[in-house]
Amino acid sequence: MKRVLTLAALVLAAGSFTSAASAQIAAKAPDPALVDAYMKSTFGKAPAEWQARIEPDETLKTCNAYHNEVPSAEADKITARELARVVYPGDGKFLGNWKEGAKIANNGRGGQFSDPPDTVAGGNCYACHQMEQKEVSYGTLGPSLTNYGKDRKYDPQEIKNAFTKVYDSQAVFACSNMPRFGVNKVLSEQQIKDIVAFLFDPESPINK
Amino acid sequence: MRKTVIRSAAAAILVLCAGSFGIHAQDASEKEIERYREMISDPMSNPGYLAVDRGEALWGEARGTKNVSLETCNLGLGAGKLEGAFAQLPRYFADADKVMDLEQRLLWCMQNIQGLDTKDVIARRFSGPGRASDMEDLVAYIANKSNGMKIDIPLSHPKEQEMAAVGEALFYRRGGVNDFSCATCHADEGKRIRLQGLPNFSKPGKPAQETMGGWPTYRVSQGALRTMQHRLWDCFRQQRWPVPEYGSDVLTALTSFLQKQAVAGELNVPSIKR
Numbered sequence: 001m002k003r004v005l006t007l008a009a010l011v012l013a014a015g016s017f018t019s020a021a022s023a024q025i026a027a028k029a030p031d032p033a034l035v036d037a038y039m040k041s042t043f044g045k046a047p048a049e050w051q052a053r054i055e056p057d058e059t060l061k062t063c064n065a066y067h068n069e070v071p072s073a074e075a076d077k078i079t080a081r082e083l084a085r086v087v088y089p090g091d092g093k094f095l096g097n098w099k100e101g102a103k104i105a106n107n108g109r110g111g112q113f114s115d116p117p118d119t120v121a122g123g124n125c126y127a128c129h130q131m132e133q134k135e136v137s138y139g140t141l142g143p144s145l146t147n148y149g150k151d152r153k154y155d156p157q158e159i160k161n162a163f164t165k166v167y168d169s170q171a172v173f174a175c176s177n178m179p180r181f182g183v184n185k186v187l188s189e190q191q192i193k194d195i196v197a198f199l200f201d202p203e204s205p206i207n208k
Numbered sequence: 209m210r211k212t213v214i215r216s217a218a219a220a221i222l223v224l225c226a227g228s229f230g231i232h233a234q235d236a237s238e239k240e241i242e243r244y245r246e247m248i249s250d251p252m253s254n255p256g257y258l259a260v261d262r263g264e265a266l267w268g269e270a271r272g273t274k275n276v277s278l279e280t281c282n283l284g285l286g287a288g289k290l291e292g293a294f295a296q297l298p299r300y301f302a303d304a305d306k307v308m309d310l311e312q313r314l315l316w317c318m319q320n321i322q323g324l325d326t327k328d329v330i331a332r333r334f335s336g337p338g339r340a341s342d343m344e345d346l347v348a349y350i351a352n353k354s355n356g357m358k359i360d361i362p363l364s365h366p367k368e369q370e371m372a373a374v375g376e377a378l379f380y381r382r383g384g385v386n387d388f389s390c391a392t393c394h395a396d397e398g399k400r401i402r403l404q405g406l407p408n409f410s411k412p413g414k415p416a417q418e419t420m421g422g423w424p425t426y427r428v429s430q431g432a433l434r435t436m437q438h439r440l441w442d443c444f445r446q447q448r449w450p451v452p453e454y455g456s457d458v459l460t461a462l463t464s465f466l467q468k469q470a471v472a473g474e475l476n477v478p479s480i481k482r
Contacts, residue, residue, distance in 0.1 A: 141392075180387060
């Protein structure tokens, strides 16, 4: 009984430490108007469309203020807000063509000021994730996705979750480092379906 | 020399034979890259030193409407004093009432001391085939005069403190179509993009010291000497942010923050990198 209490106290202490640390980050941050003035001096000449892209929405404002280490109450607000932004396929189908998904996962083009404006963006998944075994050039910012579908027994609910995660990562993890590909219109619904198929098709090399 | 090559080749083979091919092949290739870096870090074979020589000539060349050289430009330690100046930049300059990095300060001196129209200099801020950059050459020359010295930026003036604090906020500011900030890639240990290792700048220490101690650098892949202004420009490109204005305050703020994380790191520049 005593041990349980001690444990509970420890958990509470850990919890308050985290929020104290987050509060500290928020407290010592410079005035947002000052930061905006710096932003204007450096990016103020960029086209309006480009400037709009670096204007943080409510979710990013919270992530920025807490250096992505959000307290749980804020995290809940973010996941609820972002989940409401996910647009699921009208036909109820989440799986596209895994072969197309494999190409999208390997394509890092799009969105850079050096890209031609009509560039079709890729997902650039390999920059951060291990995927199919034979590709050795993979990044480690995100978890390994090898055997993703097989490990989840190709469960339909997991397939839907994967679509949600690619469409808007923050609907699942508040302040996730992963881009919100659907919400930010980097990838189309079809491209996201193709990536989900790359993860979940039993024929996909990810599951081999 | 030959013995070292044979030994490292043998080590590479041992590593290759030991289990999981991908990871160990990567360790071996990283070792080879390290060996290559050592071989070319010799000043006699680093093309970055050609920029140092060009920069020296530019520093002493009379230019602008006033037809004078930059030799009376004060980079923080007194008029014309170059030794150690780069190790203490960015810093506050009372005459401009502004915290400046080396490139902003050089532009200020060109305009105010030489009466030089800097439009052309800024147009050539990054060199390309058949297009030399005065800024890259001057930075190479001046930064080289801090070799062997430790990074030690002043943070006593309120504007210097503001610059570093805004730099930290900007380091964590997410944006662009992929919601990326500097921290997305540079706030954790031992991470990489594809096979490229990523230094952690979220806390003071070795990764920041080694990085900031190695800029400006000669980029082999670009065949050019590059400064921190170019490095940050390229980071913003990869972050999917808009083009940052050359010599502007966000870049100086980030440089101040990175220098703060790198304090006590030793400068050895121009270095040579991929």
